[in-house]
Amino acid sequence: MKYKDYYKTLGVERSADADAIKKAYRKLARKYHPDVSKEKDAEEKFKEVAEAYEVLKDPDKRKAYDEMGFYQPGQDFRPPPDWERQFQSGEFRHFEDLGDLDLFDLLSGLGGGLRGGHGGAGLRMPGQDYEVTAHLSVEEVARGVEIEVPLSVTELSEDGTLRRTTRTVTVRIPKGATDGQRLRVAGKGGRGQGGRDGDLYVNIQLRPHDVFRVSGHDLYLELPVAPWEAALGAEVQVPTLEGRISVKVPAGSRAGQKLRVRGKGLPRPAGGEGDLYAVLQIVTPSVLSEREKELYRELQEASTFNPRAHFE
Amino acid sequence: MSWPLDEALLLEEHVLVALEELAQASGLSAQEIIELVEYGVFEPVGRPGEAQAWRFAARCIVTGRTASRLRKDFDLPTSGLALALSLIERIETLERQVRVLEAQLLRG
Numbered sequence: 270m271k272y273k274d275y276y277k278t279l280g281v282e283r284s285a286d287a288d289a290i291k292k293a294y295r296k297l298a299r300k301y302h303p304d305v306s307k308e309k310d311a312e313e314k315f316k317e318v319a320e321a322y323e324v325l326k327d328p329d330k331r332k333a334y335d336e337m338g339f340y341q342p343g344q345d346f347r348p349p350p351d352w353e354r355q356f357q358s359g360e361f362r363h364f365e366d367l368g369d370l371d372l373f374d375l376l377s378g379l380g381g382g383l384r385g386g387h388g389g390a391g392l393r394m395p396g397q398d399y400e401v402t403a404h405l406s407v408e409e410v411a412r413g414v415e416i417e418v419p420l421s422v423t424e425l426s427e428d429g430t431l432r433r434t435t436r437t438v439t440v441r442i443p444k445g446a447t448d449g450q451r452l453r454v455a456g457k458g459g460r461g462q463g464g465r466d467g468d469l470y471v472n473i474q475l476r477p478h479d480v481f482r483v484s485g486h487d488l489y490l491e492l493p494v495a496p497w498e499a500a501l502g503a504e505v506q507v508p509t510l511e512g513r514i515s516v517k518v519p520a521g522s523r524a525g526q527k528l529r530v531r532g533k534g535l536p537r538p539a540g541g542e543g544d545l546y547a548v549l550q551i552v553t554p555s556v557l558s559e560r561e562k563e564l565y566r567e568l569q570e571a572s573t574f575n576p577r578a579h580f581e
Numbered sequence: 582m583s584w585p586l587d588e589a590l591l592l593e594e595h596v597l598v599a600l601e602e603l604a605q606a607s608g609l610s611a612q613e614i615i616e617l618v619e620y621g622v623f624e625p626v627g628r629p630g631e632a633q634a635w636r637f638a639a640r641c642i643v644t645g646r647t648a649s650r651l652r653k654d655f656d657l658p659t660s661g662l663a664l665a666l667s668l669i670e671r672i673e674t675l676e677r678q679v680r681v682l683e684a685q686l687l688r689g
Contacts (some may be wrong), residue, residue: 298654304647304669319654398646440589449677451643452589453606468606470646471589484684527685539595548685 270347272340273372275321283335287326294322320373330376374423374431396467397422397459403442403471407478407488411510411535413444418469422459438469445538448475448483480508486535486543492528493552494518507547509533516547524551596639597626603637607645609652613659617648620663644670 276283279293301308301315308314324330333356337348403416418438425431438457446452450473458467481488492507502520506513509530516528527546534543557565590596603623604611615632617623622644625635644666651657651665 295655302651302654304650305665442589443591446591448680451592453592453639453642454589455606465605482684484681487684489684538591538593546685 270345270370270372270375272337272342272344272346273317273321274339274342275324275334277342278317278321279325283339290322290325294318294326298322324373324376334376370431371423371433374433394462395464396461398467398470399458400470400472402474404474404476405442405446406476407481407483407535408510410442410446410473410475411444414442416440416442416471418471420458420469424460425462440469440471442471442473443538444536445486446473447486447535448473481510481545483535486537488534488543488545490545490547491550492516492518492547493550494522496551496553499523499549499551507545509545510535518549522549524549590639592639592642594638594640597636598639598642600625600632600635600637603641603645606642608649609645613648613652614645616659617663617666620659622648622663622666 276285279290279297281289281293285293297318298315300306301311301318303312303315306315324334333352336352336355338346340346399420401418401420403418405414405416416439418440420436420438421433422436423431423433438454440452440454440457442452452471452473454469454471456466457469460466475483480490482490488510490507492505494503494505498505498518499522500520502522503518504515505518507516507530510533514530514533516530518528526549528549530545530547532542533545536542554561598606600611600614603609604614607614609617611632614623618625618632618635623637623641625637625641627635647669648662648666652662655661657665
């Protein structure tokens with residue numbers, strides 16, 4: 270089992286009283302709480318802070334933790350021989366393989382109610398909820414996709430041993446999900462002990478696409494056109510998620526103008542589809558042939574168009 | 582060990598859930614949810630005073646879980662919770678608008 274220095278995590282002395290521990294926790298929680306913080310690794314840091322506070326605020330757990338002895342963070346250790354006799358009881362009496370066990374899993378079984386044994390004794394503990402982020406491609410959310418979610422869970426086996434194991438849950442993400450949305454798979458989190466099973470929450474994050482940018486269920490793409498195509502109008506081929514289609518660029522189009530292709534965005538969960546917007550970009554050739562230069566000069570002479578008329 | 586395939590429920594506006602399910606999924610008590618309705622954080626479909634018949638947009642589960650975490654981790658009273666949730670929602674709306682504008686911007 271690896272040692273964690275909960276006092277160091279909260280930045281308090283080992284002799285700190287309950288009030289000092291609470292103050293240190295509040296300060297760090299405000300800084301790193303994932304619902305309000307934009308700090309890097311906020312979620313990971315908050316987990317460590319919350320875990321440290323969970324143990325140190327509870328006098329029983331703090332005592333059990335202190336009596337394990339002090340080691341370097343990350344150091345492999347075993348609690349002293351009399352520790353197990355003193356603090357373990359009920360169902361949590363067998364720890365065959367402490368090497369695999371998490372310090373917090375061990376301590377959270379103490380003090381807060383599990384001491385009297387659990388399961389049959391009427392104690393109902395719901396399973397833990399899990400939250401994961403799925404990085405999906407635009408094509409995957411457009412057609413729906415199955416993903417495998419590995420969960421690292423601590424489970425109590427029938428012989429009363431706590432084990433950390435990996436469970437893989439296969440989740441079907443239905444058509445209609447898009448960036449920033451969340452899904453719930455009821456009952457597929459941690460197993461409850463006498464209480465209900467936890468849930469699994471999946472946050473959808475879309476990977477950047479080479480061609481399309483996603484806004485809700487609408488897709489945007491840049492459509493480069495030549496100056497004469499914008500001036501005279503043209504019919505051009507545009508990629509969509511279902512292959513190429515033909516789009517009419519109207520005569521006299523300007524850069525930045527959006528052409529809407531109805532129903533070629535992402536499918537919406539309640540039915541129907543978003544739209545695809547082609548944003549016109551007027552591209553001039555960087556190298557001109559003599560003939561092209563000649564034609565441009567001719568156009569320059571013939572045209573009365575002044576793009577800066579509004580400056581005058 | 583692998584579990585059978587599960588269809589995930591999209592937590593969006595068009596899916597409706599009952600008070601009991603919102604409470605179970607979010608970890609808030611029915612009373613806390615009713616208070617948050619009074620503060621306007623949740624806007625269920627149904628008549629006032631008939632909480633058991635209310636239907637909430639499944640999106641409320643996301644807000645409810647945030648509320649439940651904030652309450653537990655900061656010991657917030659309901660009024661503070663309602664305020665924090667409305668500020669978080671405003672930030673999320675602004676972030677969504679930034680993403681929409683970014684999607685429309687031409688790449689340089």
